[in-house]
Amino acid sequence: MKTLTLGRTDIEVPNWCLGTMTFGNQTPEADAHVQIDKALDAGVNFLDSAEMYPVNPIRAETVGDSERVIGAWVKASGRRDEVVIATKVSGDNPGWVRDGKGYDGAVIREAVDQSLARLQTDVIDLYQMHWPMRGSYMFRQNWTYDPSGQNREETMAHMVDVLEALDDCVKAGKIRAIGMSNESAWGMTKWCDLAEANGLPRMASVQNEYSLLCRLYDTDMAEMAVNEDVTLLSFSPLACGLLTGKYQGGAIPNGSRRSIGPELGGRMTERTLPITQVYLDLAAKYGIDPVHMAMAWQDTRPFAISAIFGATTSTQLDHILAGRDVVLPAELVAEIDVAHRANPAPY
Numbered sequence: 001m002k003t004l005t006l007g008r009t010d011i012e013v014p015n016w017c018l019g020t021m022t023f024g025n026q027t028p029e030a031d032a033h034v035q036i037d038k039a040l041d042a043g044v045n046f047l048d049s050a051e052m053y054p055v056n057p058i059r060a061e062t063v064g065d066s067e068r069v070i071g072a073w074v075k076a077s078g079r080r081d082e083v084v085i086a087t088k089v090s091g092d093n094p095g096w097v098r099d100g101k102g103y104d105g106a107v108i109r110e111a112v113d114q115s116l117a118r119l120q121t122d123v124i125d126l127y128q129m130h131w132p133m134r135g136s137y138m139f140r141q142n143w144t145y146d147p148s149g150q151n152r153e154e155t156m157a158h159m160v161d162v163l164e165a166l167d168d169c170v171k172a173g174k175i176r177a178i179g180m181s182n183e184s185a186w187g188m189t190k191w192c193d194l195a196e197a198n199g200l201p202r203m204a205s206v207q208n209e210y211s212l213l214c215r216l217y218d219t220d221m222a223e224m225a226v227n228e229d230v231t232l233l234s235f236s237p238l239a240c241g242l243l244t245g246k247y248q249g250g251a252i253p254n255g256s257r258r259s260i261g262p263e264l265g266g267r268m269t270e271r272t273l274p275i276t277q278v279y280l281d282l283a284a285k286y287g288i289d290p291v292h293m294a295m296a297w298q299d300t301r302p303f304a305i306s307a308i309f310g311a312t313t314s315t316q317l318d319h320i321l322a323g324r325d326v327v328l329p330a331e332l333v334a335e336i337d338v339a340h341r342a343n344p345a346p347y
Contacts, residue, residue, distance in 0.1 A: 033076070051089060125176045136183070243276065297328060
């Protein structure tokens with residue numbers, strides 16, 4: 001695997017990251033532990049989780065279970081020093097976590113300790129805010145995004161409060177680095193500016209959706225990332241399984257994400273499957289597995305990425321990991337760019 005430095009920290013991570021949001025739900029604990037071992041053997045020593053996981057569906061009674069599964073692996077394996085563990089505190093939510101109240105500095109101090117206990121570790125390598133408290137345009141909210149109700153003064157005060165709490169946690173040795181998720185270019189720049197102005201921890205990463213089918217990151221976020229040295233942790237690089245081809249023709253395999261949520265979080269539109277087919281055809285033309293093409297394409301981008309992929313089963317994981325050394329020919333990358341221009345934003 002290729003490695004990169006996480007933001008301006010001293011933390012080295014591979015260009016792929018194992019997502020764990022199905023651990024403890026669709027993925028039983030035993031298979032989850034097999035997945036972590038297999039990922040490590042393949043050079044993927046970066047794990048991403050969140051206090052609200054598992055998903056599909058998210059339920060108050062299962063909050064924290066993905067972290068608990070990782071914690072059980074940490075305790076049983078004795079291999080904590082071999083992995084970089086990332087997790088997240090939840091923002092406003094429908095009541096899954098802390099009755100939906102989101103986070104501020106006080107909540108973060110409490111949530112860090114809770115995640116440490118579930119993960120059975122003394123330190124979290126990367127601690128992230130799952131989405132900004134002022135709102136986000138991610139998850140298809142970009143079509144109706146309206147920031148006019150935001151209060152800049154309140155946002156700045158909130159950011160400083162959060163950064164001060166994270167600073168306390170860093171100084172206490174509980175976390176090593178911090179990051180955001182589902183954030184905008186303006187938001188990321190403000191987090192960085194306030195950290196520098198107040199001598200507080202600086203955002204090392206941002207976890208936003210990014211794939212062949214979802215390229216909102218390509219403009220202002222890319223510029224932010226390059227100039228502020230922020231690493232993208234891209235989630236859904238396989239577009240929730242769409243880029244595997246398994247949903248073509250309207251198929252809904254048993255146990256798949258679409259069998260649980262037919263709209264795939266708003267990704268299913270009348271254009272989704274036809275545009276997906278364009279990329280599947282390109283992969284076939286070049287004799288490359290479409291999963292491997294989608295993952296390898298992330299390495300062609302002009303900003304730092306560690307792509308977060310998930311696998312419901314260890315068999316699916318084997319398939320993904322088999323493409324870890326694939327490099328796309330320049331001709332294919334050029335054809336992907338042409339395809340994107342002709343078929344932008346299917347959802």
